[in-house]
Amino acid sequence: NAGVTQTPKFQVLKTGQSMTLQCAQDMNHEYMSWYRQDPGMGLRLIHYSVGAGITDQGEVPNGYNVSRSTTEDFPLRLLSAAPSQTSVYFCASSIGFSGGTIYFGEGSWLTVV
Amino acid sequence: DAKTTQPTSMDCAEGRAANLPCNHSTISGNEYVYWYRQIHSQGPQYIIHGLKNNETNEMASLIITEDRKSSTLILPHATLRDTAVYYCIVRVTEYGNKLVFGAGTILRVKS
Numbered sequence: 001n002a003g004v005t006q007t008p009k010f011q012v013l014k015t016g017q018s019m020t021l022q023c024a025q026d027m028n029h030e031y032m033s034w035y036r037q038d039p040g041m042g043l044r045l046i047h048y049s050v051g052a053g054i055t056d057q058g059e060v061p062n063g064y065n066v067s068r069s070t071t072e073d074f075p076l077r078l079l080s081a082a083p084s085q086t087s088v089y090f091c092a093s094s095i096g097f098s099g100g101t102i103y104f105g106e107g108s109w110l111t112v113v
Numbered sequence: 114d115a116k117t118t119q120p121t122s123m124d125c126a127e128g129r130a131a132n133l134p135c136n137h138s139t140i141s142g143n144e145y146v147y148w149y150r151q152i153h154s155q156g157p158q159y160i161i162h163g164l165k166n167n168e169t170n171e172m173a174s175l176i177i178t179e180d181r182k183s184s185t186l187i188l189p190h191a192t193l194r195d196t197a198v199y200y201c202i203v204r205v206t207e208y209g210n211k212l213v214f215g216a217g218t219i220l221r222v223k224s
Contacts, residue, residue, distance in 0.1 A: 042215055088154055
């Protein structure tokens with residue numbers, strides 16, 4: 001049981017480049033989400049999904065796209081990377097969206113130069 | 114829009130109980146309180162969560178006041194490996210029930 005798996009773990013991008021952060025979970029969770037963490041701060045929600053085919057914006061969605069074609073996968077796309085998107089990105093999943101345990105991946109460290 | 118307030122840092126002697134307080138005075142009746150910890154920017158590790166009643170698991174206990182405006186996380190026998198940033202989090206009903214993180218408490222367990 002791998003839990004929540006994120007790839008890549010580290011990435012350096014040039015300004016204007018695009019890339020996709022991958023997230024997969026093997027727990028058959030309906031709810032998945034992406035957060036970013038800037039230095040010394042708590043996590044902020046970028047996008048979330050309550051099931052396959054359903055996605056919605058979080059509190060800081062600008063510059064990011066998501067899709068949910070399967071229950072297992074929830075990729076995050078950076079459309080045109082900017083230095084302000086330098087951050088650590090965490091994917092999370094839970095079986096529901098009320099009181100259940102939320103599991104986080106190990107993070108993807110992204111630097112935009 | 115942080116919904117929680119925690120002390121910036123705390124120290125605890127190894128083997129003693131660590132009591133981490135949290136204020137969440139604006140919490141709504143159906144919003145859960147979660148506790149996570151993070152070590153060296155690894156993925157947040159789940160500790161415990163609750164709604165109204167006190168909760169206990171193999172890692173910790175969560176004590177929630179009757180008015181739900183504050184809670185305390187108790188690590189019964191702290192070890193050096195418990196040194197981490199501890200986040201008290203409210204799971205709000207907006208944005209698909211997102212987690213609202215505050216700044217967290219740096220817990221230093223000392224021998």
